[in-house]
Amino acid sequence: MTITDPRTKSMNGTGNSVAPKRTLFSWAAPANFYVLAGKLIPWFAYAAVILTAIGMYMGFVVAPTDFQQGEVYRIIYIHVPAAWLAMVTYLAMAFWCAVFLIWKTRVSAIMAQALAPTGALFAFVALWTGALWGRPTWGAYWVWDARLTSTLILLFLYLGFIALRSSIDDERKADKAAALLAIVGSINVPIIYFSVKWWNSLHQGASVSPTMAPKMAQTMLTAMMIMTFAVWCYTIAASLYRARTLLLEREGGKSWLKKIGV
Amino acid sequence: MSTHFHFIVASYAVFALAIVIEVTTLILNRRKALNAIDVDNE
Numbered sequence: 001m002t003i004t005d006p007r008t009k010s011m012n013g014t015g016n017s018v019a020p021k022r023t024l025f026s027w028a029a030p031a032n033f034y035v036l037a038g039k040l041i042p043w044f045a046y047a048a049v050i051l052t053a054i055g056m057y058m059g060f061v062v063a064p065t066d067f068q069q070g071e072v073y074r075i076i077y078i079h080v081p082a083a084w085l086a087m088v089t090y091l092a093m094a095f096w097c098a099v100f101l102i103w104k105t106r107v108s109a110i111m112a113q114a115l116a117p118t119g120a121l122f123a124f125v126a127l128w129t130g131a132l133w134g135r136p137t138w139g140a141y142w143v144w145d146a147r148l149t150s151t152l153i154l155l156f157l158y159l160g161f162i163a164l165r166s167s168i169d170d171e172r173k174a175d176k177a178a179a180l181l182a183i184v185g186s187i188n189v190p191i192i193y194f195s196v197k198w199w200n201s202l203h204q205g206a207s208v209s210p211t212m213a214p215k216m217a218q219t220m221l222t223a224m225m226i227m228t229f230a231v232w233c234y235t236i237a238a239s240l241y242r243a244r245t246l247l248l249e250r251e252g253g254k255s256w257l258k259k260i261g262v
Numbered sequence: 263m264s265t266h267f268h269f270i271v272a273s274y275a276v277f278a279l280a281i282v283i284e285v286t287t288l289i290l291n292r293r294k295a296l297n298a299i300d301v302d303n304e
Binding site for chain 2: 070071072074075078079082117118121124125128129132133135136234238241242244245248249252253257262
């Protein structure tokens with residue numbers, strides 16, 4: 001994929017201006033990434049706010065009461081998006097760590113570092129809302145079930161990643177150590193997803209699957225998907241914002257920051 | 263069946279609080295990083 005940037009036109013031997021080809025790797029340059037992230041953040045932030053408002057309206061006003069669980073099922077509109085986000089964010093973090101280890105691009109390491117706190121937050125929210133949903137429906141806040149336990153391990157992996165990164169002073173060594181932990185820990189994500197199939201679990205099976213018809217009312221599903229897109233947009237905005245701050249902290253004083261007017 | 267209203271409130275309240283804490287932390291950390299660059303430049 002190539003993208004041409006009119007701001008970076010250069011002269012060839014004939015005196016005509018030539019727009020150099022910009023590849024995906026061009027965005028790994030801190031200056032390019034910093035500018036691009038700054039442009040993307042407002043779009044994702046506004047989308048998150050608008051989608052949350054629509055999702056909440058649909059979830060609490062339009063969607064009907066569940067015939068079995070009553071009103072308490074409405075926790076689904078944050079529980080499921082938070083659980084999905086916690087898993088997908090971890091995979092994204094492991095992906096950026098792999099990119100960092102292969103190509104040594106420091107922006108990749110920064111992206112992984114920027115994703116971790118938001119992923120941990122959603123893992124915690126998934127566990128918290130799951131406990132508050134479990135009490136009225138299962139009769140217990142917590143059981144040592146495969147799905148719940150593996151999600152708790154996911155939270156610990158996030159916290160371990162953050163703790164390991166901050167415990168090593170040398171940035172390069174910290175990035176490498178944390179990247180290895182993230183990649184090895186990613187094996188936990190398929191375990192979480194398939195735990196309800198592989199083991200006898202108190203947790204219900206997948207309500208939404210690419211291969212099956214949804215097991216819930218259309219309005220409930222629509223509200224849940226809108227909330228999922230909302231938390232997606234929030235996660236992207238928050239991670240990009242944090243990545244820009246991390247770039248400032250790590251690259252403070254470098255010439256490219258002055259060139260772009262920071 | 264009871265509405266279990268308090269469980270719903272506790273779920274959404276903690277979710278909202280977590281988002282508020284994260285956004286506040288993001289903004290404060292960015293200000294801190296920008297201030298550190300300003301001090302370096304001076």
